[in-house]
Amino acid sequence: xxxxxxxxxxxxxxxxxxxxxxxxxxxxxxxxxxxxxxxxxxxxxxxxxxxxxxxxxxxxxxxxxxxxxxxxxxxxxxxxxxxxxxxxxxxxxxxxxxxxxxxxxxxxxxxxxxxxxxxxxxxxxxxxxxxxxxxxxxxxxxxxxxxxxxxxxxxxxxxxxxxxxxxxxxxxxxxxxxxxxxxxxxxxxxxxxxxxxxxxxxxxxxxxxxxxxxxxxxxxxxxxxxxxxxxxxxxxxxxxxxxxxxxxxxxxxxxxxxxxxxxxxxxxxxxxxxxxxxxxxxxxxxxxxxxxxxxxxxxxxxxxxxxxxxxxxxxxxx
Amino acid sequence: xxxxxxxxxxxxxxxxxxxxxxxxxxxxxxxxxxxxxxxxxxxxxxxxxxxxxxxxxxxxxxxxxxxxxxxxxxxxxxxxxxxxxxxxxxxxxxxxxxxxxxxxxxxxxxxxxxxxxxxxxxxxxxxxxxxxxxxxxxxxxxxxxxxxxxxxxxxxxxxxxxxxxxxxxxxxxxxxxxxxxxxxxxxxxxxxxxxxxxxxxxxxxxxxxxxxxxxxxxxxxxxxxxxxxxxxxxxxxxxxxxxxxxxxxxxxxxxxxxxxxxxxxxxxxxxxxxxxxxxxxxxxxxxxxxxxxxxxxxxxxxxxxxxxxxxxxxxxxx
Numbered sequence: 001x002x003x004x005x006x007x008x009x010x011x012x013x014x015x016x017x018x019x020x021x022x023x024x025x026x027x028x029x030x031x032x033x034x035x036x037x038x039x040x041x042x043x044x045x046x047x048x049x050x051x052x053x054x055x056x057x058x059x060x061x062x063x064x065x066x067x068x069x070x071x072x073x074x075x076x077x078x079x080x081x082x083x084x085x086x087x088x089x090x091x092x093x094x095x096x097x098x099x100x101x102x103x104x105x106x107x108x109x110x111x112x113x114x115x116x117x118x119x120x121x122x123x124x125x126x127x128x129x130x131x132x133x134x135x136x137x138x139x140x141x142x143x144x145x146x147x148x149x150x151x152x153x154x155x156x157x158x159x160x161x162x163x164x165x166x167x168x169x170x171x172x173x174x175x176x177x178x179x180x181x182x183x184x185x186x187x188x189x190x191x192x193x194x195x196x197x198x199x200x201x202x203x204x205x206x207x208x209x210x211x212x213x214x215x216x217x218x219x220x221x222x223x224x225x226x227x228x229x230x231x232x233x234x235x236x237x238x239x240x241x242x243x244x245x246x247x248x249x250x251x252x253x254x255x256x257x258x259x260x261x262x263x264x265x266x267x268x269x270x271x272x273x274x275x276x277x278x279x280x281x282x283x284x285x286x287x288x289x290x291x292x293x294x295x296x297x298x299x300x301x302x303x304x305x306x307x308x309x310x311x312x313x314x315x316x317x318x
Numbered sequence: 319x320x321x322x323x324x325x326x327x328x329x330x331x332x333x334x335x336x337x338x339x340x341x342x343x344x345x346x347x348x349x350x351x352x353x354x355x356x357x358x359x360x361x362x363x364x365x366x367x368x369x370x371x372x373x374x375x376x377x378x379x380x381x382x383x384x385x386x387x388x389x390x391x392x393x394x395x396x397x398x399x400x401x402x403x404x405x406x407x408x409x410x411x412x413x414x415x416x417x418x419x420x421x422x423x424x425x426x427x428x429x430x431x432x433x434x435x436x437x438x439x440x441x442x443x444x445x446x447x448x449x450x451x452x453x454x455x456x457x458x459x460x461x462x463x464x465x466x467x468x469x470x471x472x473x474x475x476x477x478x479x480x481x482x483x484x485x486x487x488x489x490x491x492x493x494x495x496x497x498x499x500x501x502x503x504x505x506x507x508x509x510x511x512x513x514x515x516x517x518x519x520x521x522x523x524x525x526x527x528x529x530x531x532x533x534x535x536x537x538x539x540x541x542x543x544x545x546x547x548x549x550x551x552x553x554x555x556x557x558x559x560x561x562x563x564x565x566x567x568x569x570x571x572x573x574x575x576x577x578x579x580x581x582x583x584x585x586x587x588x589x590x591x592x593x594x595x596x597x598x599x600x601x602x603x604x605x606x607x608x609x610x611x612x613x614x615x616x617x618x619x620x621x622x623x624x625x626x627x628x629x630x631x632x633x634x635x636x
Binding site for chain 2: 154156159160187188189191192193194217218219220221223224226227228231255258261264265268269270271298299300303306307308
């Protein structure tokens with residue numbers, strides 16, 4: 001396989017996961033119209049990939065029961081890659097039916113987490129990947145299929161996760177038919193040295209099949225870990241507006257990296273995100289509209305942009 | 319001048335600035351006995367450099383009026399470098415009298431900030447440095463003399479600060495007799511690309527006279543900026559327990575990097591700090607004792623240490 005560049009990228013893709021990862025962690029259900037208005041606001045801010053929902057059983061996640069409807073709306077937004085999570089082949093079928101541009105399937109590096117979370121072994125999950133890849137080939141070959149490896153940097157159940165196991169499972173997932181494999185710090189255990197080591201190895205092994213960094217801010221290292229991944233050539237980063245998806249400052253938080261802060265870091269460094277920060281901060285109002293009273297996080301929205309700051313997104317979109 | 323290593327260090331020095339930078343930002347005065355107990359707890363946790371106060375006029379900072387007494391206590395702690403801020407020659411005289419091991423003088427890169435903050439031009443400040451260097455040579459040649467360049471990464475008054483000006487002023491400060499020159503992101507405007515660029519240049523220019531990184535978390539980039547400085551060879555980092563020194567999550571905050579989170583990042587990376595994280599977290603109680611009700615920050619103290627985490631400080635001190 002071809003080895004991608006190991007140096008930092010000149011531009012990055014910020015993949016907004018709030019409408020899925022964020023909303024599934026909130027007890028209340030955001031009304032469908034509000035979800036669509038929020039996604040519109042994110043799109044207006046310049047985001048070009050949004051995970052809009054999840055095709056899981058509505059019994060498990062009633063908050064995301066309207067995902068098909070949200071997908072149909074999001075598809076009308078020009079230039080947007082509409083992504084949805086699918087837990088298995090059945091979910092993938094529904095997602096393709098609704099018209100997503102990209103599927104993402106979670107695969108736990110930790111066996112303990114895989115059994116606890118989806119009650120499946122790695123072999124069973126690889127079978128699922130093969131089934132989804134076959135379905136996609138047959139019904140919608142243009143749709144992208146990503147696997148996100150959760151607990152890749154450690155697991156609260158199992159403790160440390162061996163890097164060799166992560167790489168072996170990553171190779172198997174690509175072999176089973178996924179297009180891209182990303183790594184997730186599900187439990188906020190990653191550190192920058194580990195992030196560099198593991199993504200460097202993933203990219204050397206998988207070439208252009210190496211995917212996104214999904215990093216958490218549970219222990220405050222979210223942006224440092226994103227910087228570490230960026231340094232070794234990662235160019236797609238998951239993030240959640242307002243850190244939605246559990247309070248990033250509380251124990252047990254999912255603690256997604258805050259989109260606003262991540263965009264600020266890259267733009268301040270001169271790395272283009274295509275996102276207009278003023279509009280991104282404005283999109284918080286649309287989120288708050290749909291979930292009144294829900295705490296939103298982010299240091300940049302609180303501190304404001306520094307004097308003289310110019311968002312590259314602003315220059316390109318205004 | 320000799321050029322220091324440009325690669326990352328195997329161990330770093332965490333310089334705790336809370337008792338000076340933190341306490342001067344709090345309206346209330348911590349009783350002297352509580353300050354000493356807090357410093358004791360920080361020392362027990364393994365911190366080996368603490369900025370314990372400031373020799374400024376007690377009219378300006380009544381919170382730090384007892385600095386001489388605190389210095390005398392801190393000097394009894396084995397292996398501790400007792401540091402104090404001095405604004406001028408007069409302060410340096412009092413600091414040497416009290417018996418500090420290290421003096422630190424703030425010097426604004428921004429002329430606007432220098433005039434607003436200490437009502438002095440750069441030339442006047444360089445005269446002050448020359449006077450302090452002469453005094454030190456005469457009275458206490460073993461005492462170290464550091465200059466911390468504030469607003470080195472930008473200024474809320476003046477906006478951008480030219481990197482050439484920072485380097486020129488740094489060279490002048492060392493020429494005037496300071497031992498070390500560090501760079502401070504006083505206003506939380508730094509980004510990792512800039513931190514790498516400026517510290518790389520500082521170290522190439524000043525050699526072993528290049529000093530500490532004093533970075534803020536105003537916009538959430540504190541740890542990412544520390545990582546960036548570490549990457550280019552910086553090995554001394556200022557931080558404040560509990561982020562004391564203004565709420566790091568609020569506008570206008572001083573937003574010091576939280577010592578607990580910074581120590582966690584380095585220890586997780588396998589970079590030795592000599593600090594025992596459990597004991598460092600325990601030291602928060604001593605701080606809270608002296609300032610009841612004062613909000614303390616830090617993601618690691620809230621989330622807890624991850625399963626299987628081993629602090630190198632713990633291994634070396636237990």
